[in-house]
Amino acid sequence: QKEVEQDPGPLSVPEGAIVSLNCTYSNSAFQYFMWYRQYSRKGPELLMYTYSSGNKEDGRFTAQVDKSSKYISLFIRDSQPSDSATYLCAMSAPGRGSYIPTFGRGTSLIVHP
Amino acid sequence: GAVVSQHPSRVICKSGTSVKIECRSLDFQATTMFWYRQFPKKSLMLMATSNEGSKATYEQGVEKDKFLINHASLTLSTLTVTSAHPEDSSFYICSAPFGGTEAFFGQGTRLTVV
Secondary structure, eight states: SSSOOOOOEEEEETTTOEEEEEEOOOOOOEEEEEEEEEEEEEEEEEEEEEESSSEEETTTEEEEEEETTTTTEEEESSSSGGGGGEEEEEEEEEGGGGOOOEOOOEEEEEEOO | OOOEEEOSSEEEEOOOOEEEEEEEESSSOOSSSEEEEEOOTTTEEEEEEETTTTTEETTTTTTTTTTTEEEEETTEEEEEEOOOOOOEEEEOOOOOEEEETTTEEEOEEEEOOO
């Protein structure tokens, strides 16, 4: 079992839909949780960062962490074609390892007009 | 957020030649930087940790003589792919930690060896 599991998709939704992206993990030491957006042939861009269970909202994005279930989610409201990208979840443990996240393989999202 | 600049964004080279990729932290100092490799539709794979003023730390299975890393200053790390072969073709990405727990990534370099 991989440390971080993420469905690669692709996930195709119409413009304006609510998107739900998810990851599960097995390492209880993970305390920091991140979502990155990666456009084709570009480096990952940090979208959301959280270190506690619960929800964190930033504009149209909401990150949700459930440590008891080892499950994290990213919700995108009012999705736009410009949101089409690969979304990578990432998580890390405290200490030096916090700089070196373990990544999921990414979910490809396609928002069509 | 912090900016990490990676150059070049794309490079094509012939088999047997060497290619250097630069990673710069533009508005902060980074004593440590990380180099990743990403295959199509795959996750990022950590190759090595670049340490300013000392030797890089390589992950298991990564050939240190093939992937030379130099971290000569607090804002620059370089990855040199030596004697490149077609199987080295990939997307290489650097990152630098910032603020204690976050990492910011460069734009990535698409290497094609022909």
